[in-house]
Amino acid sequence: MNEDEMRELERKSRAAFDASVEAADAATRSRLARARATALTELRHRGLRRAAPWLPAGAAAAAIFAAVLWQREEAVAPVAPGAVAFEDLDIVTGGEDFDLLGEDADFVAWAAEQAPDGVG
């Protein structure tokens, strides 16, 4: 193969390739443009990571904190709030509560009388 033949083949094949690139259909162009846009979002994410390097660690810490809080809520409040309110109402309105208070008062008075002088 001489130099001229090689140059001619190079020229023709490159021209054929260039023409086929120009003839790319609209759907292919559109998909490639979308691929480019997807790739460029990487740069934005990278910029964000660089501007706020603590962001991933902070987000992870916040997520762990939220999870711990949620677990505690689950453990501490197993009964529905409405039910607790009804129980409280029962205690407040029950007559025996006042009787119990009276017994305690009598006991305290009795205990004070039993204490030896100078003690306590």
Place this chain on the structure above:
Amino acid sequence: MEDEPVIRSATLDAPLSLGRPGTAREKTLDRERALDRFLAGIERRAHRIACVALRDRAEAEDAVQDAMIRLVRHYAERPEDQWRPLFYRILRNRITDLQRRAGIRRAVMAFWSGGSKDEPARDPIEDVADTRGRPDEVMEGEELLARIEAVLATLSRRQREAFLFRNFEGLDVAQAAVAMGCSEGSVKTHYFRAMQVLQGALGEWQA
């Protein structure tokens, strides 16, 4: 010189500097615009090259998108004149991966269907439709390209890459060496051999 904005802190003795407003953001935007221009200028050629190498349009699109993402992710900070060979280096690696997987798929299919992957190879030129005699110059170009693609499929991977990067993409020898991950001498040798085979296969048709 303009003073930098500062925050007077109640707990720190020294004021807290915020840096120049928008500087880092503007830098990122400039880089993004430059990358957008670069990728927009190269994407269709890259896709066509990937099509020739893989002979599958969908896989070629995936390969180009992967190469774009990897370039942006790992090499966005490199000088712009390095992007082109680096992009093709990444694309080449992706194409090689896909070709290996396709080879394994073919071998498995051949095994299960009882066929052999060592069947005698057909002459690729014979598989290309003969459109000689048509006056349309565009058709002549398409026909030539189809024949070139068929011959390229018979070349070694290195020879095909050398031709695709040097001739189709127009990389110089040094850039092609970066893209192919080999020496410049190796690029020259592979390219020359590829041209010899093409000339031998197409010479008669071209005459």
